[in-house]
Amino acid sequence: MKIGDLARATGVSPRLLRYYEEQGLLTAHRAGSGGHRRYAEDAPAVVGHIRSLLAAGLTTRVIRELLPCVVGPGPEFEHCAAGTLREQLRGLEDKITTLQDARSALSGILATTVPSEGHEG
Amino acid sequence: MKIGDLARATGVSPRLLRYYEEQGLLTAHRAGSGGHRRYAEDAPAVVGHIRSLLAAGLTTRVIRELLPCVVGPGPEFEHCAAGTLREQLRGLEDKITTLQDARSALSGILATTVPSEGHEG
């Protein structure tokens, strides 16, 4: 598929697809396409993974390291950036904790300031 | 207290304290100090609140709206930006969900790629 197709399939702009390639997250071959990118069949799935990890706050640099594990579907990636994986996992849990704290703070305020409307979530 | 004192007390750089003031989050009076800022006693607490909300991913603009509720300790802030509060709360929960998803994804990978070392967290 070409870049426009992939963009339509994933909802990610061509600009970003090129950016992901530039960051080493996405591969395209350009044989006999006059310089135009051609993507493999699993490209949409890969882009999906990238988007998820980005949404989780991971950096493209980190994703570049982790992606082989995420994409590689098999048990053959035994020592696949396990250190980075653990590190990011820890960071993720820190972030979750921080957000949960903020959430209880805000919902506490909400309960205090608008007691009649707060149906304690 | 002066800006350097507040900076030391909170671990936040003078640059940022000025920035928070510029964003309307922090107040200082400058009477008879030759243009130098003077902060009230509760300033460190206020800065603490600001830092927490920033860490939660809230924007200074949003914090400016919410801060009166957060800082105002009493039940007198009845309708204090309740809409914004609810909105941010929802955004926060979305973000938490996203991060939790990413966490399980990563920890799943970790368990798969390094089964011997993963003590399922």
Added chain:
DNA sequence: CTTGCATCTCACATCGATGTCAGATCCTAC
């Protein structure tokens, strides 16, 4: 072969919190 849309590369802009530098002014201690 022409027309029109897709794609290419390159570069600059944006947003938000934060750093840093420069030049001027102030306060405090001696």
Added chain:
DNA sequence: GTAGGATCTGACATCGATGTGAGATGCAAG
């Protein structure tokens, strides 16, 4: 009154994902 540290303002830099525009070229359909 002078030296030195703190503070002032203002502007420019940074990081990372993303947008946008320009100018050139490619491809597919007529």
